Amino acid sequence: MTQSNSSKHPLHGTLQKAAKHQPRKRFGQNFLHDASVISQIVDSIGLNKDDNLVEIGPGMGALTEPLLEQVDAMTVIELDRDLASSLRIRIGANSHPNFNIINTNAMHFDYSSLYQQPDAEQSTAGKKLRIVGNLPYNISTPLLFTLLDYADIIEDMHFMLQKEVVERITAEVGSKIYGRLSVIMQYFCETEYLLTVPRGAFNPPPKVTSAVFRLRPHQQKPVVAEDEKLFALVVRETFNHRRKTLRAIFKQSSLMPTLTDADFESIGISSSARPETLDVKDFVALSNVVNIKQQQQAEEDNQSE
The missing domain is CATH 3.40.50.150 (Vaccinia Virus protein VP39)
Structure with missing residues (x-):
């Protein structure tokens, strides 16, 4: 200029x-x-x-x-x-x-x-x-x-x-x-x-x-995460390993639960995909699945006590 x-x-x-x-x-x-x-x-x-x-x-x-x-x-x-x-x-x-x-x-x-x-x-x-x-x-x-x-x-x-x-x-x-x-x-x-x-x-x-x-x-967000702090965590953790597949990232992460191929398929995302191929809607869906898995794990832990 x-x-x-x-x-x-x-x-x-x-x-x-x-x-x-x-x-x-x-x-x-x-x-x-x-x-x-x-x-x-x-x-x-x-x-x-x-x-x-x-x-x-x-x-x-x-x-x-x-x-x-x-x-x-x-x-x-x-x-x-x-x-x-x-x-x-x-x-x-x-x-x-x-x-x-x-x-x-x-x-x-x-x-x-x-x-x-x-x-x-x-x-x-x-x-x-x-x-x-x-x-x-x-x-x-x-x-x-x-x-x-x-x-x-x-x-x-x-x-x-x-x-x-x-x-x-x-x-x-x-x-x-x-x-x-x-x-x-x-x-x-x-x-x-x-x-x-x-x-x-x-x-x-x-x-x-x-x-x-x-x-x-956004006056109204196009998509809304069930837990926005968890959404931010999922986004951060996946991009910290952006060269890996989602399957590998969730298998190795100590901060997020392991997701199965069926978990990924339930939200229309391939487990072999990499983070840069996911749009905002995909990350929201991913964090919502993680939220469900964490709640299920918490319930199982409570029942076993």
């Missing part, structure tokens, strides 16, 4: 104001500065004035100000105390009375505190969160899993991560990069790859190419 001449772009003043901040490696800071990329990201989100917008890791505000121009109110969550103070001075003290800065760790924040409950008296629906962010790469995957715990109060999420991680999240079944992250994210959300972001769009440039993607939590 061609780097833009940001000196001629209206965002140039905003980006230049905080240029003196020294990026901190321990926070995984790489600051977006390419005005053309910023515009593409903002456009891809498609905001409405009354959206309940939350930005994670605003950094020096490259995305924050153009986003704030499109909504009536906005909350940002920033761990770096200096950056939070800078945003409070440069943005919060200006003409944005509904700009809320929370100086905390996004991994441990209670996102339900930002959800706007429905008003029964006025018959208004609750305002779900629309979350955006250029996530620190060192915490990106665990943060995504944390946010899935709040899927019922989130409308959508737009994030920038390493390109290879985004490709794994949005991968199709059967591909070499299809794996645990693909299955779990697609179980909870619709996933969509939006755009590639070159290294030169950041300061300092990261060692990897980045990409922007969208997660839209």
Whole structure:
């Protein structure tokens, strides 16, 4: 992607104001500065004035100000105390009375505190969160899993991560990069790859190419696991041995019961199949069979006591 001449772009003043901040490696800071990329990201989100917008890791505000121009109110969550103070001075003290800065760790924040409950008296629906962010790469995957715990109060999420991680999240079944992250994210959300972001769009440039993607939590999941923690375990354990057949994986695992060929046949899955050939529906069926087997074993153990 061609780097833009940001000196001629209206965002140039905003980006230049905080240029003196020294990026901190321990926070995984790489600051977006390419005005053309910023515009593409903002456009891809498609905001409405009354959206309940939350930005994670605003950094020096490259995305924050153009986003704030499109909504009536906005909350940002920033761990770096200096950056939070800078945003409070440069943005919060200006003409944005509904700009809320929370100086905390996004991994441990209670996102339900930002959800706007429905008003029964006025018959208004609750305002779900629309979350955006250029996530620190060192915490990106665990943060995504944390946010899935709040899927019922989130409308959508737009994030920038390493390109290879985004490709794994949005991968199709059967591909070499299809794996645990693909299955779990697609179980909870619709996933969509939006755009590639070159290294030169950041300061300092990261060692990897980045990409922007969208997660839209399912209002009603297409398939539902009887035990979602067990579902996650089955997905993790099978992909830990992705080169083996399902028969071998379940025979050798110490965390899952042995499944017979008849167990696999009952859900229409071949025992000689490998994990990357199973879609989300297959993994749900597999975890449900495991759940039944575990319950049967528990009953047998109780009867033998």
